[in-house]
Amino acid sequence: MSYVLVVLGFFILALIISNVRIVSQSNAYVLERLGAYCATWGTGIHLKLPFIDRIASKVSLKERVADFDPQPVITKDNVTMMIDTVIYLQITDPKLYTYGVISPMNAIENLSITTLRNIIGELELDETLTSRDRINNRMRIVLDEATDPWGIKVNRVEVKNISPPKSIQEAMEKQMRAERERRESILKAEGEKQSAILVAEGQKASAILKAEADKAAVILQAEAAKEAAIREAEGEAQAILNIQKATADGLSMIKAVSADEALIKIKSLEALQKVADGQATKIIIPSDIQNLAGLVTGVAEMVKR
Numbered sequence: 001m002s003y004v005l006v007v008l009g010f011f012i013l014a015l016i017i018s019n020v021r022i023v024s025q026s027n028a029y030v031l032e033r034l035g036a037y038c039a040t041w042g043t044g045i046h047l048k049l050p051f052i053d054r055i056a057s058k059v060s061l062k063e064r065v066a067d068f069d070p071q072p073v074i075t076k077d078n079v080t081m082m083i084d085t086v087i088y089l090q091i092t093d094p095k096l097y098t099y100g101v102i103s104p105m106n107a108i109e110n111l112s113i114t115t116l117r118n119i120i121g122e123l124e125l126d127e128t129l130t131s132r133d134r135i136n137n138r139m140r141i142v143l144d145e146a147t148d149p150w151g152i153k154v155n156r157v158e159v160k161n162i163s164p165p166k167s168i169q170e171a172m173e174k175q176m177r178a179e180r181e182r183r184e185s186i187l188k189a190e191g192e193k194q195s196a197i198l199v200a201e202g203q204k205a206s207a208i209l210k211a212e213a214d215k216a217a218v219i220l221q222a223e224a225a226k227e228a229a230i231r232e233a234e235g236e237a238q239a240i241l242n243i244q245k246a247t248a249d250g251l252s253m254i255k256a257v258s259a260d261e262a263l264i265k266i267k268s269l270e271a272l273q274k275v276a277d278g279q280a281t282k283i284i285i286p287s288d289i290q291n292l293a294g295l296v297t298g299v300a301e302m303v304k305r
Helices: 002-018 094-099 104-120 125-130 132-150 166-256 260-277 289-304
Strands: 020-023 027-033 036-041 044-047 053-060 064-067 071-074 080-091 152-163
Touching: 002 020, 020 027, 027 094, 036 094, 053 094, 064 104, 071 104, 080 104, 080 132, 094 132, 104 132, 104 152, 132 152
Parallel strands: none
Antiparallel strands: 020 044, 027 036, 027 053, 064 080, 071 080, 080 152
């Protein structure tokens, strides 16, 4: 009897241990009881009833990345291209995720394909290539609304790659090459224009500086000539003053010796002698020449005595 109790005890213990579940971080268990939803287990240790409770699903609450294969889409201007998208999503409600839809990831893939085709069908080729942010935002909004009943939150959508047909790629390369050549020509023309402007401005500045230098030289020459004329006039004025002063001094000396008339006559005779020594053909003799001769004789006799 004791053996049966021991075996029964071990059986009950093993049964309890086998029905203990530990839920790790960022995970959730969906529990069913008799085939119906019972509870959602979060992080921690849990015990289910044997033969009655069943774990319907184990759900990871971490953000996951869904990278789908490139899909062919047609633009508004009838260009077929391949577009590869990446969806970042997270399960927010394990119950809805478990019971909301069969194969949720497959459903999201098909929904993303149809949404992408609808969005690209409204855009032309150029808009498609330059409107990645617009495409990403529209897809995220549509997918987030559609997956909300499934307990899934779409955080963001990224268009990873857009591959136009080869003919379109060649045409785009030619267009880009032509655009680069056009920009190069414009930059070259702008450079030549700027160079010509700088050369013209340099020549203009040089001409202005030369004209200013010539003007300054003329002004300096005029000032120098003016200064020379002033100094020459001052010299002449000073010479005249000196002559006048010498004459005045001579007259003062003549008056001092009381020989005014006699000396004047002698000086007149000397002047007459100088005139006679010149090249003149006519000589004017003063009327009082005889008196002057007598004066000279008297002076000579006085000198002899």
